[in-house]
Amino acid sequence: MGKIVAVTGNEACAQALKQINPDVCAAYPITPATDLMQRFSSYVNDGKVDTELVLVESEHSAMSACIGAAAAGGRVATATSSQGLALMWEMLHIAAGTRLPIVMPLVNRALSAPLNIHGDHSDGMGARDTGWIQIYSENAQEAYDNTFQAFRIAEHLDIRLPAMVCMDGFIVSHSIERVEYIDDADVKSFVGKFQAVNPLLDIDNPKSYGPLILTDLYHEYKRAQHEVMTKVPNIALEVAADFEKMTGRKYGLFEPYRLDDAEIAIVVMSSAAGTTKDIIDNYRDKGVKIGLLKPRLFRPFPYLEIANALKDVKAIAVLDRADSFGGYGPLFSEITGAVMSMDTKPAVTNKIFGLGGRDYLPDQAEKVIDELIKVAETGKVENIKEYIGVRE
Amino acid sequence: MTTKPLKLRELAKGEDRFTHGHRMCAGCGAPIVVKQVLMATDYPIIASNATGCLEVSSCIQQYTAWKIPWMHSAFENAAATISGIEAMYRSLVKQGKIEDKEVKFIAFGGDGGTYDIGFQSLSGAMERGHDMLYICYDNGAYMNTGIQRSSATPFGANTTTCPAGDVIPGKLQHRKDLTRIMAAHGIPYVAQASPANWRDMMKKVQKAFEIKGPKFMNVISPCNRGWRSKTNDAIALSKLAVETCYWPLFEIENGVTRVTVKPK
Amino acid sequence: MSKKFWEELPQGSVVLEAGSSAEFKTGGWRSMRPKWIEENCIQCLFCWMYCPDMSVKVNAEGKREEFDFDFCKGCGICALECPGKKGNKAIVMEEEGK
């Protein structure tokens, strides 16, 4: 068993990157991810890693340099949050379309305006369609563990796609938690050696990256890109199985919590799942058959597997820590997408919570559950989408 | 490596590293610039390329004109992209994962991708000190998207976004003096060149490759579509630009400026 | 099982064959055609150096040979830059197909 430490999410992720020892990191500071790369920088400057650190002048350049470095043929990582991710937007698509296995911890934070530095999922959800694999973490341990698994999935020869490892800004990135570290030697054998595919640095076999592809092939390239994404869940499960062998910690495409005989369910991602589990325990004690589903892999989204896990519930509340103004929350849209394949469709409600770091408190969860009990009884949803924890 | 002699007969025996079948317009200056740059040396070269005429015409579908490893990722980031490639090279050599083959790194960008949208990325890469040569082929406007003004467009010029109209006669602003701005970065080598003066240009490239660290060259590159000139005058116009001092040929080596071609 | 068309596309659209544009002939673009008049040629090779389309063939001794009409787009730079012999150009432009 590895060492047990008390660290923040950022610290744990920086430690993971140190143990992985990427060949190149290109990064730019932004709260709350800054602290992660700061820590990593001191590993570089103390000679604890071999990484070439490229301290660029913007996140756009950070991702551009990562793309160049990954195409060159080595292991690459960066980290960012919020505005930084937004500035990378163009390059996120290019990293995925070029099939470069870059790994990026994303410390989730709200987007401007108004300016806010606290945690919500607006940034990650905005990057939903960029072609990146997205893995969401509930706590520091998961963020740490997911980082290793992300490298394995992204670099898998059948995949070669970039991956984001998401954790909630401040709530996870800056809170000290108990984390069990993995021994360096185990990390080394788990992550393995980087295998270059078509490296630019192979001077004797020159390749051209980034051609113009017009109407006669673009559609097919995108079809192929989608196909690769469909292979991710199986690989993610294989990797998780290896990880469990090494650490005893179990990961799936999502985490079901007390779902087996549940009649109602809450779907929520990341740190809010922790709070919700406690409340669910209280309701269970009162005899309410309630469970929780916490998506871990958001891209690709495991629709059928989630539908199967929720097939016996009568009502679902989907809690989104991001909004689509004038639309439903992004997680809600995915869950209703999953529900489409069910024979008997449950009633589904959408609650928008915790934007800009607004606390998600037990009474909010309780209100949602009380309402959900009624929805399950009547089968009727009055307001599909509602803000909770909002001052009125 | 010894510096290659710049004799036409000898050069002509060598193999092109940028080949035919590219789809730049007939008589475009940019491919002439590229071929001269790549021909100046036998060092292995890896290049990045900003979006623009050169990029979009040299690598289409399965057809690439490049015989060197080459990467296009976007418009504003040729410098950042090559800095990532160069960093990976340094990292892998340092770790003993690959052999040091004295690889040289070049970024090619048009004036739009260099003076304007890619300026920050260029400035950043130069400040960080990557071992790279940035080559701007300056044709004085955004040609690929149909001749829009850039900050390299000369005063008074007629472009599609600053057309000579009844009230406003064309571009009202002067050119940005990018070469001097790059020199102000305090980098070891900055130069201006013209494809008409091929030996001068190739000497500059050779010199740049012998210097470690960031280098910048600004090269005039006539565009007959944008300049509304003839398809045969790219070299004649780049010669004229030098002779009239519109495009002086000089270099700034470690802060010392030297005019390399004195117009008569 | 046979693969679908899109499954055979190169990963990440990388072009693996260097200089493959040589398979794409641009000679058909030409409306004007350069004519090489060998007796006026002083072998200065300016035409070779200034050709934007790498369409002036040079042999192993470094001597100019015929144009590569598979690629020459007929821009005419070579003809304009050709110094010729005693004022007689070694390259002249003619209308294509004449």
Ligand SMILES: Cc1ncc(C[n+]2csc(CCOP(=O)(O)OP(=O)(O)O)c2C)c(N)n1
């Ligand atoms: C972010 C972004 N903005 C705009 C464009 C559209 N665009 C493509 S090439 C180009 C102009 C290129 O001009 P320049 O760099 O001078 O090169 P040239 O085409 O003149 O050789 C523009 C505006 C783009 N591709 N990306």
Ligand code: SF4
């Ligand atoms: S538009 Fe101008 S710069 Fe672009 S390929 Fe044509 S001649 Fe060259």
Ligand SMILES: [Mg+2]
């Ligand atoms: Mg231009």
